[in-house]
Amino acid sequence: MTWGVGGLDDDYIIATSSTSKPAEKTQIIQPFSNIEKQKEDKIKTGNESQEQCENNNNADKQRAKPSQEALKNKITLLEKNLNALYSARDTMPNCAEVDKQIIKLREELKTAKNTLNRKIQNAVAQKKHRDGMKRKLEDICQENPEIKRRLSLRDSETNGIYSQRKTLDELTQELRKLGFDISRSATYLRLISRKSNSTEGRRHVSTVPVRLIRAQTDHHKSHLDSKFAETSIHYLENIASILGPDQVFFLSQDDKARVPIGVTAANKQAPLLMHMEYRIKLPDHDWVIAERHKLIPSVYAGIKVTSNMLGQPQAVGYSGPTFIAIRSGKHSSSTANTHAQDFETLLELEEFRPLAKTDHGLVKPVVIMTVDGGPDENPRYQKVIGFAIQHFKRHDLDALFIATNAPGRSAYNRVERRMAPLSRELAGLILPHDHFGSHLDERGITIDEQLERYNFEFAGNVLAEVWSSMEIDGYNVTAKYVEADEQDVPEFPDIKWYSEHVRESQYLLQIVKCKNTECCRPRSGLFRLLDNRFLPPPAKVKQTVDDLVLDEGGQFLDLPVNLALRLSTTLKDFLQMPYDYFCPTVKLRLSSRTCKTGKVRPVRVAARRANELMCIIQNLEHQDVEWLDESDVDIPKSDESEQTHNTEQQSNVIDNLESWIQVSSTSLNLSLETSTKRKQAQDLRQEFMELEKKKLDLLQIKLSQSTERQEPDCEDLLFFKSLLPYMKELSSMQKLIALETKLQTLL
Ligand SMILES: [Zn+2]
Structure with missing residues (x-):
């Protein structure tokens, strides 16, 4: 018709x-x-x-x-x-x-x-x-x-x-x-x-019926850790409600969505509206202008905390000012780096002033950030920690908490509520991709890079203008186009400072002032609440006939109850309960773990050679030893940092047979012992450090010797290299040990 x-x-x-x-x-x-x-x-x-x-x-x-x-x-x-x-x-x-x-x-x-x-x-x-x-x-x-x-x-x-x-x-x-x-x-x-x-x-927009998923309790099962991660965030909300808006700055951040330029920004059912995991796939009838012609907006939602609602997590609402940093999808990538820059920018914004700063112009003493779980935002990511420490020191914070949701649950991050109005603004909008003339040839390949940068900048400024004219929940939106420029990763503090002030766990990073008044001077009531300085580990407690006990089948406690019961100190084998004690995947990781990228997460790395790692992997009942490609292995961060200083001195090839054999045999023997009794991660780290030390000592001895006699060493090396292919095929540990004993007798 x-x-x-x-x-x-x-x-x-x-x-x-x-x-x-x-x-x-x-x-x-x-x-x-x-x-x-x-x-x-x-x-x-x-x-x-x-x-x-x-x-x-x-x-x-x-x-x-x-x-x-x-x-x-x-x-x-x-x-x-x-x-x-x-x-x-x-x-x-x-x-x-x-x-x-x-x-x-x-x-x-x-x-x-x-x-x-x-x-x-x-x-x-x-x-x-x-x-x-x-x-x-x-x-x-x-x-x-x-x-x-x-x-x-x-x-x-x-x-x-x-x-x-x-x-x-x-x-x-x-x-x-x-x-x-x-x-x-x-x-x-x-x-x-x-x-x-x-x-x-x-400019045609095709409408598809989409119903937004509301936060419902029956979604909790979606990820093993979701309840655990959520409890951490609840604790932070609790802290915010108790300390009140004058001491706490609550910020929520995300930047998953991309805004294409040169085509209708929202013709794909407003991709901003939904998180990437949930994005509805539609037949792709996009007119693609060229590769990576997209803008990346990083959205920061300042969250208003209501005063005088002590102990009620609802005090942390959803409304507040919004800051959006728009970057070129081609010239910069979203990293810990850019987020650190944006944080400093938003602190200076007039709209964020009442939320972020005290009357004296200082940043509020307790900063709580909830971020998206992407790898560049993950609180356990080395760079994220580096920049977080920088913020902590620069603004004399009492505490900086960075929390993330469990995978697949980032849609519950507060900032997601700002996404719908933002994406609505994009309907029918075409961001110009060639304002200063086209930088592309007929095949869509860039021929003029400088012009391309100008064009991206123009498109970014148009988008910033569109968004800046908006108001969400009565609060202004500030959007800015930011040129791509990289900031150096700040130097990592010394181990002592780190161990005093920083606690990292799976979904939460805590940087907190210490009790030494020569080092830190608190300026908030945080330590009245947390006399242990750090958040208590979310504990599951069960009621028995005559006591309250920690139990896997119990319930997660609220922060005040958790603090009052002090159950975390009752744990045997531990001086203090690790934060992730009740985190399901961390428990699993102690045995075996395949992380979301499909990489193998070994119990630990026993040795390293050119692009390959000898990994000890926990199978259901026993541990296996396997050589794996470096790119296939997801090394736990602590192992990596310990390993890096080692590889600087050691070449990629095993140039020291003796030490290698010794180290690997000890480690293998150890792992045999551990297979019977489960060791916790910290013990393993300790043990690993010792091994690394031994390795280094042996290496130094060997290096001094090798200057005197180079020839036999090379022979050893060659001989050993010839054995490597066979070793690769051996997966069971017993066989490997058998081989080692043979090797030792041969030598
Ligand atoms: Zn300190």
Whole structure:
């Protein structure tokens, strides 16, 4: 069915299958200059109103054809004018001007009539086509009752509402009544365009029914750790509610979504709206301008904390100012680096001032950040820790907490609530990709890099302008385009400082002032609350007949209860309970673990050679030793840092057979022991450090010796190298040990 929308001359149809009978009458005013014609016009208006009445009466029986009607009107008008001219010629013959006009009018009349004929024929043909399609559909429905049912569902009442609407204004109004607040032009862009290559066609937005997932309790099972990670965040909310808005700055951050430039920013069902994991996949009919032509917005949501709600986590709300740093997707990547820069920028923003700073202009003593779980934002990522320490020191913070949700649960991060309004602004928006001229050749390959940078900057500034004009929940949005530039990773503090002030765990990074007044001076009430300085580990407690005990099957405690019970100190084998004691995946990791990237997480790395690592992997019952490609192994951070200083002095190839054998045999023997009794991660780290020390000592001895006798060493090396392929095939430890004893006797 055709939609005559305003003056658009039915170039647009709506995507419903039911028929409609548009009754709108398009009025086309012809630009006649002649006074005579204007007179005729006046006479005609009377007729027209009559015609319109007739038309309205017939509307139910017959389809209105606005564009045909308009043409018909034009033809009658032309005919009348022509008649008038004929009579004028009769009264005053030989007037060249009149003759000229007659010829011109005849010509016009001819084209108008031709157009009308074509339109009528076209309409007939289209009707035939529609009828044909309808018949086919009916046939299909008869053969497949399931399809019939589904189609009838689609064509139910709501669809009827839209198909009855005749004009864009009516449609917009109707949608508004249903609660869809879409502007007139945005609605227009959702109507299917006749031509896909027109400007309107490129801006077309296809709407797909999407229901946002609300935070529901039954989603908790989605990830093993979600409950654990959530408890940590609840603890932080609790701290914020107790200390109040004057001592706490709560910030939520995310930057998953990408905004394409050169094409409609939101034609893919507003990718910003949903988290990447949940993004609905649609057939890709994107007009891709070129590779990586996207902007990366990092969104920071300042969260308002309500005062005088001590102990109630609801004190931490959802509203507050928003800061968006927009970067080029081609020239910079989202890293810990850029986030550190953005943090400093937002502290200086006027909008964030009441939230972030005290009356004296200092940053509030306790900063809590909830971030997305991406690798570059993960609290356990080395660079993230480095920059966090920098913030902590620079702003004299009492505590800096960085928490993340369990994988797949980042949609519950507070900042996600800001995403929907932001993405709504993108509907139908095309960010210019070639404002300063195109930097691409016909194949979409960049030929002018400098120009490309300028173009990205322009597009980024346009987006920043669009977003900056927004207001979310009564708070301003500040958006800025940021040039790509890398900041150096700050130097890591010495081990002593680190161990005093920093606690890292799976989903939480804590940097807290120490009790030594020469080093740190607290300026908040945090330590009244946490006399242990750090957050207590989320503990699961079970009620028994005569006591309260820590138990896997118990419940996670609230922060105040947890602090009051002090159960974490009752644990045997531990001086203090590790923070991740009740974190399910960390418990698993102590045995075996495959992390989300599909990499193998070994219990530990026993040795290293060119691009390969000897890993001890826990299988269900026993431990295995395997050589694995470095890229396949997810090294626990602590192991990596200990390993790096080692590799600096040691070449990639095992150049020291003796030490290698000794080290690996000790480590293997140790791992045999551990397979019987489970060792905790800290013990393993300790043990590993000792091994590394031994290794280094042996290496030094060997290095001093090797200067004296190089030849035999090389032979040893060659011999050992020849054995390596065989070793690779050995997976069971017993075999390896057998080989080692043989080796030792040989040597
Ligand atoms: Zn200190």
